[in-house]
Amino acid sequence: MQQLDDFSAYHDELLEGHYDCIDRIVLNGYFPLGQQGGGLRTWWRQLTGSDETLDQAHLQRMAGRFSRRLHAWAKKQGIPLIHCAAGERKHDLAERYLPQDSGVHGLFLILVAKAPGLVWEVTHSKNGVPHLQRKTPWPYVNHYHFHIIDPDWGHITIKMSGHPPFGIQVMLNGHEWVERQARRQTISASKEGNCFVGGSFQALDQLADTLCDEHAIGRLSEVCDRWAYSSCLCFALDLEEQCRSFFHYRYSVYQIEYSRNLLFTRGTALDAVFQGLVERTRQHLDVPKLHTLFGYKKRPHQRQRKEPLRMVRALDQPAYNLTVFKVHFGPLTLKLYDKGARVLRIEAIAHNVKGLRCGKSVEKLPIMLAELQRMVIDFLNVVQAAHHSFLPDGTLDALVAPTQRGARRLAGVDLQNPRMRAVSEALLILSPKPGGFTLAELAIKVRERLPDTQLSYAPRHASYDLSKLRGKELVERVNRSRRYRIRQQGIRILGGMLILREKVIKPVLAGLGKPRVGRPPKNICPLDQHYVNLQQEMHRTFETLALVT
Numbered sequence: 001m002q003q004l005d006d007f008s009a010y011h012d013e014l015l016e017g018h019y020d021c022i023d024r025i026v027l028n029g030y031f032p033l034g035q036q037g038g039g040l041r042t043w044w045r046q047l048t049g050s051d052e053t054l055d056q057a058h059l060q061r062m063a064g065r066f067s068r069r070l071h072a073w074a075k076k077q078g079i080p081l082i083h084c085a086a087g088e089r090k091h092d093l094a095e096r097y098l099p100q101d102s103g104v105h106g107l108f109l110i111l112v113a114k115a116p117g118l119v120w121e122v123t124h125s126k127n128g129v130p131h132l133q134r135k136t137p138w139p140y141v142n143h144y145h146f147h148i149i150d151p152d153w154g155h156i157t158i159k160m161s162g163h164p165p166f167g168i169q170v171m172l173n174g175h176e177w178v179e180r181q182a183r184r185q186t187i188s189a190s191k192e193g194n195c196f197v198g199g200s201f202q203a204l205d206q207l208a209d210t211l212c213d214e215h216a217i218g219r220l221s222e223v224c225d226r227w228a229y230s231s232c233l234c235f236a237l238d239l240e241e242q243c244r245s246f247f248h249y250r251y252s253v254y255q256i257e258y259s260r261n262l263l264f265t266r267g268t269a270l271d272a273v274f275q276g277l278v279e280r281t282r283q284h285l286d287v288p289k290l291h292t293l294f295g296y297k298k299r300p301h302q303r304q305r306k307e308p309l310r311m312v313r314a315l316d317q318p319a320y321n322l323t324v325f326k327v328h329f330g331p332l333t334l335k336l337y338d339k340g341a342r343v344l345r346i347e348a349i350a351h352n353v354k355g356l357r358c359g360k361s362v363e364k365l366p367i368m369l370a371e372l373q374r375m376v377i378d379f380l381n382v383v384q385a386a387h388h389s390f391l392p393d394g395t396l397d398a399l400v401a402p403t404q405r406g407a408r409r410l411a412g413v414d415l416q417n418p419r420m421r422a423v424s425e426a427l428l429i430l431s432p433k434p435g436g437f438t439l440a441e442l443a444i445k446v447r448e449r450l451p452d453t454q455l456s457y458a459p460r461h462a463s464y465d466l467s468k469l470r471g472k473e474l475v476e477r478v479n480r481s482r483r484y485r486i487r488q489q490g491i492r493i494l495g496g497m498l499i500l501r502e503k504v505i506k507p508v509l510a511g512l513g514k515p516r517v518g519r520p521p522k523n524i525c526p527l528d529q530h531y532v533n534l535q536q537e538m539h540r541t542f543e544t545l546a547l548v549t
Helices: 006-010 037-048 056-077 090-095 174-184 201-212 215-235 239-244 267-281 362-387 395-400 418-430 439-449 459-471 488-512 526-545
Strands: 015-030 081-083 106-116 120-124 130-134 140-150 154-161 168-173 189-191 196-199 250-264 291-293 322-329 332-339 343-350 403-405 408-410 475-477 484-486
Touching (some): 006 362, 015 174, 037 239, 056 081, 056 120, 090 140, 154 174, 168 215, 196 201, 196 250, 201 215, 215 250, 215 362, 250 362, 267 343, 343 362, 362 488, 403 459, 408 459, 418 439, 418 459, 418 488, 439 459, 484 488
Antiparallel strands (some): 015 168, 015 250, 120 130, 140 154, 189 196, 250 343, 403 408
16 A cells, blocks of 8 residues: 555554555457458458458358357367356356366356447448448447456456457456465465455555556556467467468556455454444435445454465355445446455446546556546545544634635625535535536536525536635635545535534424423434433523523
């Protein structure tokens, strides 16, 4: 772990270790000449000697030859080849066929399923010159999923289209690479599922960090080339045809996941911290729904005895209750969930790396990982600030006082105003957004929280309200751009003010004038008990002050 965050630093006494690691990586492999019609004609001439045979029938015949060769080879070698129905989870199906012997390497399963793919349509002019055009929308064609055990990366999947130019997708997992490297270097590690739950976390962190440097580019290209030509493309083009037509894949990153894993000393401490965090921050960060997978074990109260550590394969079902805290921002997702007995995982997921705005080429991988790490750190800082709010002395008076920005005098920040309260809530919701937010995005979030009579809220109104908050140094501009972000101090103050108003003042005052009649409940929530005590003391205080409720 290169940089600490506020959440990890605050709970450092409860942590036994921590590490960062790349999770799922999805690479797109493409043949550059095959992406344009003229390039495909050039490749066809290199393959066949001329483009006289370049027609629809020959392209379909090439896809059929690929399928026949693959089926015949799989039958001869005894490799399972399964045609999957629509919607079937292919990764779960592949788990049943995983080799139990750790020394087995190579192709062990082929799955076939339909998905949209690039298909070229050939027409001829009056002079017989072929003209190529992509079929739009992309038709559903057979894609072949080659499941392979690699000595360095473990279980990898190569998804390949049967039609020229034979595009591929390569799916790998960084945790499996770290696991095999740890085994080779005799580093102690205990793994449950896709997560390390014991061992030398400092050594594991150093191993995982090597996947974030520039050498990782060569490792990824090497493992893709190792299997793409010899185990997948060979059914469409043999090695001689590949060399003669100069067929060579280039790779770009499509999806990537990056995680930070915190190992707590006790499972009960993890439960207390995470459940309290979820309860207090889900409203601020607008998480309307939580996903919980119920397990069958209770988390360990004390640290388990140290046993000989060994590599453990993934569990099929969760042993402990797993609660997922998730926020989405377009193609980017931030997740926080408890994994295993004592591990809290924080993930930054780029479902499409276009959302990172740093390019897609595999050579940009270190930049992508640095951006994902920054997203994880910023998310944890925001969560910690929203979880532990803070109201300095004089905050109530300072917020409502007029704001001065240069020569411009603006109104103060009054949370009793419904519009200003909606702006504050929208700022807290947008606080974890990577790269900040725009005025248009803020206006959309504010309109969702305003009554129907004030739906005319526009970006110019957001600009005015944001100026007041910038004058209080609660919001700042991102590097002279048109994007803004709320400071951690602003998250604490606005979150504290909203909690004070919604969770303390309103419930207590609402209960003062409505005395309860009847027998109290047998089981009462601790928070409700605090409300009862506050209402009783407030009632006595009002009697002393002769204030009618």
